[in-house]
Amino acid sequence: MSVVELRARGNAAGSYVRPQGSDSYPPAVGVSVGWVLAQPVQDLLDQGRALKWRNLGTIGNLAHLQKHGDHTAHSAGKVRGVVYAKDTELPGGGADAVLWLCRQRDYDTSYIDFFNVDGAQYNYAGVKKRSSSDQHLHVSIRRGAELLRVTLFDDVAAVLAGTYGSAKGAPEAFHRLGFVDGAILVQQDGSRQVWLAGRGKRTLLANNTELTAVRQFLRQRGANDRITSVLTLTSVVV
Numbered sequence: 001m002s003v004v005e006l007r008a009r010g011n012a013a014g015s016y017v018r019p020q021g022s023d024s025y026p027p028a029v030g031v032s033v034g035w036v037l038a039q040p041v042q043d044l045l046d047q048g049r050a051l052k053w054r055n056l057g058t059i060g061n062l063a064h065l066q067k068h069g070d071h072t073a074h075s076a077g078k079v080r081g082v083v084y085a086k087d088t089e090l091p092g093g094g095a096d097a098v099l100w101l102c103r104q105r106d107y108d109t110s111y112i113d114f115f116n117v118d119g120a121q122y123n124y125a126g127v128k129k130r131s132s133s134d135q136h137l138h139v140s141i142r143r144g145a146e147l148l149r150v151t152l153f154d155d156v157a158a159v160l161a162g163t164y165g166s167a168k169g170a171p172e173a174f175h176r177l178g179f180v181d182g183a184i185l186v187q188q189d190g191s192r193q194v195w196l197a198g199r200g201k202r203t204l205l206a207n208n209t210e211l212t213a214v215r216q217f218l219r220q221r222g223a224n225d226r227i228t229s230v231l232t233l234t235s236v237v238v
């Protein structure tokens, strides 16, 4: 049933003919197989596209189609007609961010069957299982998670930007700064301008309305909302 639902959602789809030289796993050579992307694969494809992370493939090439892995729609042990895998070239630090997320107790990656990156294979929880020939990120989705919506790549991007988990509902100034935790308000002696600052960066608060919103947000988080007076401002303006 998931195939019908996934097609109704408009996920990427197509068909192929089991090629000459295929292994003995069904279907036989010459049989046509329709495919549609599992929802997590489609979501990662869409997010990767928006983030401009190079997609290295979902439905596989000839060599994949001759075997029966997750880059086919006849993967062993999975639903016929559904593609469960995607290959992606991650930006710098991306592999570490994926592993970090998988190891967070409150971040659910149980829809992942396994993933390969930087020459190793990991389970959904980021536990290394064996070596792999893949350097790029290969994600395989677990059977049963075909219809699930996921946000993994958006979350990896947030981890890389320093905004993960803490920027929800934050005033725009925190997004300009690129993080929330540890941000403080500073003002140079003799100046009326107030900056949100930290980690070597600062961003100017446009007016009292923005200042009020930032202070309120900091208070809500139990963070210090006092304005610290400084003699000189040395951080980079963002």
Ligand SMILES: [Zn+2]
Pocket: 071, 085, 086, 087, 138, 139
């Ligand atoms: Zn792959």
